[in-house]
Amino acid sequence: MVTRDPHRFVNELDEAAVERLIARLESRAKDAVFTRLFDKYAARLALPPSAQVLEVGCGTGAMMRFLAKRSDFSGKAIGVDQSPPFIEAATGFAQRERVDDRVAFRIGDAHNLDFPAAAFDAVIANTLISHVTEPETVLREMARVVRPGGTVAIFDGDYASLTYAFPDHDFGHQMDVALASASFNNPRIMRDLPRLLPAFGLEVNAAWGDAVVEIGNGSYFKSFAETYAPYVTGAGLLPAEAVEGWLAAQRQAMENGTFFASCTYYTYLAQRS
Template identity: 60%
Template sequence: MNELDELAHERLIERLESRAQVNTFSDLFEKYVNRIEIPEAGKILEVGCGTGVILRQLAQRHGFDARGVGIDHCKSFIDAATKYADQESVADSLEFRLGDAHNLDFEDGEFDVVICHTVISHVTEPAKILSEVARVTKKGGVIAIFDGDYSSLTYAFPDHSFGRKMDAALSNTTFNNPRIMCDLPRLLPQFDLELTDAWGDAVVEIGQGSYFKTFAETYAPYVKNSGQLSDQTVDIWLKEQNKAMENGTFFAACNYYTYLSKKV
C-alpha cells in the first residue's frame, strides 16, 4: 500500500470515505455493532482502520464513553483519520497510529473489543492476524470480523465468459485473500476464539451503481497494471458499466459476512 503514488492514495481515501456514505454499509456496520456490549470506559481496537470511519461512527453514537485506537500500516490513511476525527470533534475519544496488524504493539489482553472491518481479506497472513487479535483481547472480550467473500463478486457484462474473467481479475488484484471468510469457522477455534454469532448479507445494486461504481473505477486500473487483461478490454468493460448505470440496466453483487467471537 505504501508503495502507491500520492494520487493512488488520494483515490483510496476517497473510496473509503465514499463507501461510508453508502447506506447499505452503514446498515451492515450498525447490524453487528448493536450486538456488541462495550463496557463502560472500555477500550476498542480497530485493526486496519483506514481513514477511521468505523471508529468515528462509534465515537459519534449517543453515550459512547470508550477509548478507541485505530492502527493501519499506511501513513496517509492515519493522517486522514486523524484529520477527520478532529473535524468531526471526536478526536478526544480516538487515537490513530501506524502499526502492523501482523505484529500488534499492544499488551496481552489490552482490549475489550477488537474490530476487523474489511481488512482480513487484504492482509498477507490471515492466521497471524487472528493470533495477534486473540492475544490483545481480554478473556471474554469480543472480536468482530466483517468482510466480503470476493469470489462471489460479479458485474453484469454481455459477454459472460469475459465478464467472469474480469470479476476474477478484480478480486485477485484487489485482495490477497478473496475467500478468507469461508475459512474463518475452521480458523477461529485455533486461536481460542469461540464463534458466538455469524451471518451473511448480499450487497446488490440493480439499475444504478454507488458502491460498485466507485469499486470499479478505483480497482479497474489495478487490473491493467497486473497485466491479467489488456488495457483495451478493461476500458471496454468499464465503459459498459458506466453505460449500464446511465440507462438503468446496471447489475453488480457480492456476499459479505460477519463473525462475532469471544476470547476464551
C-alpha cells in the first residue's frame, strides 16, 4: 500500500492526470467558496505600492492572477511551482487575462528556492504546505526569502477535519481518513504552525479558521471527491468497488439536495523578525 500525494508527485503523473489537476485547480479558483478565503487574507497583507510578492507552489497561478487584479495591488508577483506543465498553463492564463505585465512564473522547488535572502515583501503558500515533503525546510526557505518586517502567509486545510456524510458512518469515516492520507503528505500540518513558525523567526500576527461547509448542494467538495477518490483506490487504501459506491452516493446526494461535506481551513499571517 503506497500513498503518493498527487500534487507533490505531479511530475510523475501521466499527461491526462496532469490535465485533470490543472482543470481542478482552475475550477476551484472559480468557486466563490474558495476565492473568498484568498480575498480575506489578501486584504490583510498590507503591501507597499511597489510590493514584490512570491507565491510558492503556485500551480496554475490563479492566486497570483487574483492578486494582480486587486485594486490595492500595484506591485509585481512571481509564482514558483515544481511542475513544468503547471508553469506553462500559469503563463498562458496570465497572458489571456492580461496580467502578465504584473505576474511571472518559473519552475522551482519550494524546498530550495532560487532567490536571494530578503527578496520579497510577502511570501505566500496557498494550499502548498500540506503537500510538500519537508514542511520545515519549506518554512525555512519562505522565512529566508522574505524581508525583515515582511509577511509570510500560509493558507491550507486541516484535512483531518475533512468529512463527507455517508449513511454507513464507519465506512464514511474510513473514506474521510483515506481521502486525506491519499491526497496530502501532511494532512495535519496546520495544527503545527503555532509551534513551527516562531522557530524560523516568523511571529504570528493573525491566525484564523474558516469552516468550508456545503449542505444540500456541493460544488467545491464535488470536484474534490471526484479528483481525489481515485487516489484512494490507486493507493490500495480501500476496495475500488466500495469507493465507487461512496462516490455514487455523493453524486446521488447532490442530485437529491441532501449532500453534506465540511473541512476547516486555516490562515496564518506571520511577520519576519
